[in-house]
Amino acid sequence: MALPTLFQRGRTRSVPVRREEDVFTSLQREMNRLFEDFWRGFDLPVSMADAWSTFTPRVDVEETEDEVRVTADLPGLEEKDFEVQLADQSLVVKGEKREEREDRARGWHERAYGAFERSIPLPCEVDADRVSAEFKNGVLRVRLPKAATARGRVKRIPIAA
Numbered sequence: 001m002a003l004p005t006l007f008q009r010g011r012t013r014s015v016p017v018r019r020e021e022d023v024f025t026s027l028q029r030e031m032n033r034l035f036e037d038f039w040r041g042f043d044l045p046v047s048m049a050d051a052w053s054t055f056t057p058r059v060d061v062e063e064t065e066d067e068v069r070v071t072a073d074l075p076g077l078e079e080k081d082f083e084v085q086l087a088d089q090s091l092v093v094k095g096e097k098r099e100e101r102e103d104r105a106r107g108w109h110e111r112a113y114g115a116f117e118r119s120i121p122l123p124c125e126v127d128a129d130r131v132s133a134e135f136k137n138g139v140l141r142v143r144l145p146k147a148a149t150a151r152g153r154v155k156r157i158p159i160a161a
Contacts, residue, residue: 054114055097057140063123068144070120075138084133084142091120091142124150 060071070091074082082095094117125147133142 055112055116057093057116057118059093059118059120061120061123067146068122068124068126070140070142070144072118072140072142073138074135074140077138079135082140084140086126086128086131086144089122089125091122091144093118093120093140126150 058073062069062071072093074093074095074097077095077097081097082093085092085094094115096115097113099113122144126144127147130145131142133140135141
């Protein structure tokens with residue numbers, strides 16, 4: 001009895017193979033597809049869709065030796081639309097982004113509107129009297145100088161070999 005050979009020379013097989021580089025990327029893609037398929041079946045009114053998509057400003061926080069810098073993207077806003085507060089070792093940016101148009105015809109809407117509040121915890125004590133803020137081209141930049149006690153807290157520790 002002859003056994004079939006596992007490796008056949010000269011014959012090529014073209015079988016499409018789908019390989020994912022990362023299991024988590026594949027899982028994320030499948031979860032996104034699942035939720036998109038689920039919500040696609042509902043014909044939501046624009047007001048309901050707006051309730052689920054609220055505006056949240058994106059924020060960068062950078063700490064240097066002398067200060068903490070906070071940069072927030074507030075596109076489409078003016079100075080009167082938001083306020084900045086320093087409270088309980090946190091920087092609070094809050095306001096409201098209003099929709100510019102009244103016509104709510106059906107269509108594709110991805111832009112978010114609504115009231116927002118971001119509370120950014122500060123990594124150290126700051127000198128509240130010297131805090132400054134600048135708003136230009138939809139970008140808020142806040143400079144928070146460190147308090148004298150916060151600057152002196154860093155101590156270099158020698159490492160023994």
